[in-house]
Amino acid sequence: MFERLYHYLNKGDKKGVCTDITDEACKYVPRNFFLQIFSNVFTQLGDTLSNPKTVLTWLMSYVSAPVYLISLIVPLRESGSMVPQVFFVPIIHKRAIRKWLWVIGALLQFLAIGAIGIIALNFKGFTAGWLIVAAVVLFSLSRSMSSLTSKDIIGKTIPKTRRGRMKGYSVSVSGVLVLVAGLFMLYQSEKDTTINFYTNIIFFASATWLVAAFIYSRIKEFPSPVEEKSSNTESILSGFKLLKTDKHFRDFIIARTLLLCTALSAPFYVVLAQEHVGKEAYLLGLFIIAKGVASIVSSPIWGRYADKSSKNIMAVAVLIASVLGIFIFFTISYFEALRSAKWLYPVVLFILGIAHQGVRLGRKTYVIDMATGNERTSYVSVSNTVIGIILLMVGGLSALVSLLSVEGVILLLSVLGLAGAYKSYKLPNVEQI
Incomplete structure (x- = not known):
């Protein structure tokens, strides 16, 4: 069944493409392709239902956590899952079979998100705030290990020219589930929502990582080369030396830094919506629906073309986001009637969602395809650690500028x-068979 569906989704691949993986791994590509799609669908659904920008923020406000603690959860979750990755590299390189590190990370994420629900039911105020922050820290560290390991597993089990579309299909399917979740939340917004409603969402989100861990454990993985001799410090330092010695990798880091605009601008669009339309609860449901539809519509297309040229996908996607931002700046500044239109911001979030999916799929496919073996793990870990640090700095700068003008930050x-x-366009193309 897996083989027939795999060949259908990858039309023209009757014999099977096995570029950049071993002959042993080639035999299990269809099975591993779908197991990773299914596990990704559940983790991405869990991510949406425990999103720090929406659900966790609302939950912490509901339990009267201090505002300064609420402001910590977004940078902790985003950067906290990226910065530590370089320190996990020695652990990964010393293991021949690595999928169990992903499974352990998923189980810890299940416990961390579940703990947030328990905390919200039993604590209030300052205590609840700090306990939730601690749970977010545990989640971020666990996510860091799983994220890094997943890139390595994809590189070992899925051939080049099939990795982008695998990501695209998983995001698209999860988008359908996100759409259903958004519609449900939109329906519930018409009623009085209690703490039980929010904690049930959190408990359901935590369970998605448990299901994903079971599915991921079924992946057929063959041993990787093991690095026993090098010390942890040597491994970490050698990773950072890539920034100096590898121009291709350095250019990718620069491009990826500039691509952060699609991720960092989203909260400011939400702030603009609240300023010019209002803070009605239905807006949360509409924004989640917009995100889900954007994933469904765009991800398979982005994924398929990322397998042909991931750097061009990065360039086109971020160009869409940039043109959108410039349009919104002039709209907010000079067109008073249009900036108060209720339909404008869900449409904007939909277009931004399409662009952001393109950036994510493009850069993830690019970094996996540009390296092989243990070098891939080093590339992913160093790039994520550097980007995590930059994300904190740029996020802080954006917060300062936003005090003057929200639309100015978007511009x-x-x-x-x-x-x-x-x-991105000037980067070398890495999708060669």
């Missing part, structure tokens, strides 16, 4: 995005 990020489109 600034859009200009950086234009530079990112050019830098």
